[in-house]
Amino acid sequence: MSDERTDITAEPARTGSAQVGTAPTESARTGSAQADTARTESHDPDFPEKFLTFMRQGWQDTTLPVGPRPEVPNHAKRRAALSAAFSGETLVIPTGPEKVRANDTDYPFRPGSDFVYLTGDHDPDSVLVMRPNGSGHDALLYMRPRSSRENDEFFRSRDGELWVGRRHTLAEKATELGIETRPLSELADALADCAPRRTRVLRGLDPSVDGAVRPYEARQTDAEEAARLGRDRELAAVISEHKLVKDEWEIAQLQEAIDATVRGFEDVARILPADRPVAERLLEGVFGLRARHDGNDVGYSSIVGAGEHATILHWIRNTGQTRPGELLLMDMGVEGRHLYTADVTRVVPVSGTFSPLQRQVYDIVYASQQAGMDFIRPGVTFKDVHRTCMRVLAEGLADLGLLPVSVEEAMDEQSMIYRRWTLHGFGHMLGLDVHDCANARKEQYRDGALGEGYVLTVEPGLYFQPEDELVPAELRGIGIRIEDDVLVTADGAVNLSAGLPRRADEVEAWLDAQRAAGPRLPG
Numbered sequence: 193m194s195d196e197r198t199d200i201t202a203e204p205a206r207t208g209s210a211q212v213g214t215a216p217t218e219s220a221r222t223g224s225a226q227a228d229t230a231r232t233e234s235h236d237p238d239f240p241e242k243f244l245t246f247m248r249q250g251w252q253d254t255t256l257p258v259g260p261r262p263e264v265p266n267h268a269k270r271r272a273a274l275s276a277a278f279s280g281e282t283l284v285i286p287t288g289p290e291k292v293r294a295n296d297t298d299y300p301f302r303p304g305s306d307f308v309y310l311t312g313d314h315d316p317d318s319v320l321v322m323r324p325n326g327s328g329h330d331a332l333l334y335m336r337p338r339s340s341r342e343n344d345e346f347f348r349s350r351d352g353e354l355w356v357g358r359r360h361t362l363a364e365k366a367t368e369l370g371i372e373t374r375p376l377s378e379l380a381d382a383l384a385d386c387a388p389r390r391t392r393v394l395r396g397l398d399p400s401v402d403g404a405v406r407p408y409e410a411r412q413t414d415a416e417e418a419a420r421l422g423r424d425r426e427l428a429a430v431i432s433e434h435k436l437v438k439d440e441w442e443i444a445q446l447q448e449a450i451d452a453t454v455r456g457f458e459d460v461a462r463i464l465p466a467d468r469p470v471a472e473r474l475l476e477g478v479f480g481l482r483a484r485h486d487g488n489d490v491g492y493s494s495i496v497g498a499g500e501h502a503t504i505l506h507w508i509r510n511t512g513q514t515r516p517g518e519l520l521l522m523d524m525g526v527e528g529r530h531l532y533t534a535d536v537t538r539v540v541p542v543s544g545t546f547s548p549l550q551r552q553v554y555d556i557v558y559a560s561q562q563a564g565m566d567f568i569r570p571g572v573t574f575k576d577v578h579r580t581c582m583r584v585l586a587e588g589l590a591d592l593g594l595l596p597v598s599v600e601e602a603m604d605e606q607s608m609i610y611r612r613w614t615l616h617g618f619g620h621m622l623g624l625d626v627h628d629c630a631n632a633r634k635e636q637y638r639d640g641a642l643g644e645g646y647v648l649t650v651e652p653g654l655y656f657q658p659e660d661e662l663v664p665a666e667l668r669g670i671g672i673r674i675e676d677d678v679l680v681t682a683d684g685a686v687n688l689s690a691g692l693p694r695r696a697d698e699v700e701a702w703l704d705a706q707r708a709a710g711p712r713l714p715g
Contacts, residue, residue: 491533502671556588651675
């Protein structure tokens with residue numbers, strides 16, 4: 193997925209508090225840091241006491257058969273690294289609440305990536321608080337525990353067991369995640385006890401947490417780095433920088449998501465007709481079925497761009513149709529069950545064969561991507577990978593007769609006119625977020641060098657807009673991007689998404705083979 197983010201030290205995007213289907217008075221839940229008040233429907237009737245008494249009795253108690261997750265040591269190591277970076281300071285990392293979609297419904301909840309990175313927990317409203325203990329930190333997970341049978345929450349609340357299913361008890365969650373747990377109802381008092389000057393909060397995820405701890409911005413007398421970033425922004429930056437290097441378990445999760453993505457592309461190819469139009473949304477839906485079956489969901493809104501829609505970088509409306517003779521660009525990725533996501537783009541000729549001009553443009557993009565992959569190794573800079581890919585694209589544009597100046601002049605930082613047709617950079621980091629590590633400081637990411645264990649996309653592209661009068665008519669409406677997910681190793685780059693072919697002739701053969709195999713259901 194193309195990435196034109198420039199301010200990678202920006203605050204995380206804010207989410208609204210979840211006040212879903214609640215009465216307008218005391219039953220509304222106004223944020224996870226406040227009292228753990230049950231949400232009820234505003235149109236709930238006043239049930240007679242006989243019914244309430246009847247509902248409160250005759251229920252069998254159950255326990256969840258939980259054990260420690262195999263990845264618990266990985267999360268513990270990450271918390272230890274964060275503890276070492278902020279010795280003696282309290283750290284507050286929320287996951288965020290659910291968000292309202294349409295009056296009394298919620299969007300599917302997706303936990304905060306940094307919170308997941310440190311805990312592995314997927315439930316809404318939870319907050320990780322790391323308290324200094326003299327030699328490190330005690331990690332406390334404040335969570336919404338299982339609804340009690342001793343009150344009406346389990347059947348009347350929108351957070352109750354009969355509404356959303358069985359939640360973990362405090363003990364069950366502690367066993368599963370290896371973290372001491374506390375009820376969410378105690379969080380407000382815990383945050384009220386935090387000293388602003390010695391507390392850092394991952395802000396922008398939970399409004400009630402943001403409001404509970406007054407932000408402290410460093411003064412000129414403090415360290416220069418803290419003065420530039422602010423204390424809370426420095427916490428976000430350090431977590432992002434720790435996420436740059438993937439451990440073996442994370443790489444396995446990424447590979448699992450990528451393998452599912454390969455199957456999803458195959459599913460789409462198998463129902464893509466060569467001789468008649470088909471809706472972009474049908475193709476999006478087929479891939480989405482694979483994502484929900486083999487993983488958690490799609491990692492981002494799928495881009496399915498037929499014909500000239502391929503020239504729109506983030507085309508997610510997907511309201512068009514394929515046409516024989518045109519190209520189809522698909523930028524899609526499965527988010528795995530542990531929330532690591534793939535990010536892969538392929539362009540296929542709908543009729544089954546590239547035209548000579550389509551192939552010429554495709555080969556330029558392929559050469560650019562291959563040059564970038566060949567260049568990647570530990571120690572090379574992110575910017576130099578970018579320049580390597582862009583030079584090949586600029587040379588290709590010159591071969592097409594489009595550059596009004598020399599390649600050297602076009603590549604000059606005071607010119608960069610080649611970007612009229614390339615639009616974006618070569619790639620971005622990949623992990624729990626499709627644009628991972630986005631809060632890392634520039635000198636550690638965009639202006640820094642690649643390290644062993646980094647995972648990033650390589651995705652150059654050429655885009656000739658349908659209304660661009662500076663290109664020949666036969667090029668207008670052609671958009672080509674090839675994107676793969678690459679692991680940086682001591683020996684260079686390993687293409688984790690090599691299960692999908694990239695060369696033009698291989699793409700044609702692959703498409704033909706998938707069509708011959710016919711449709712299939714996941715399973």
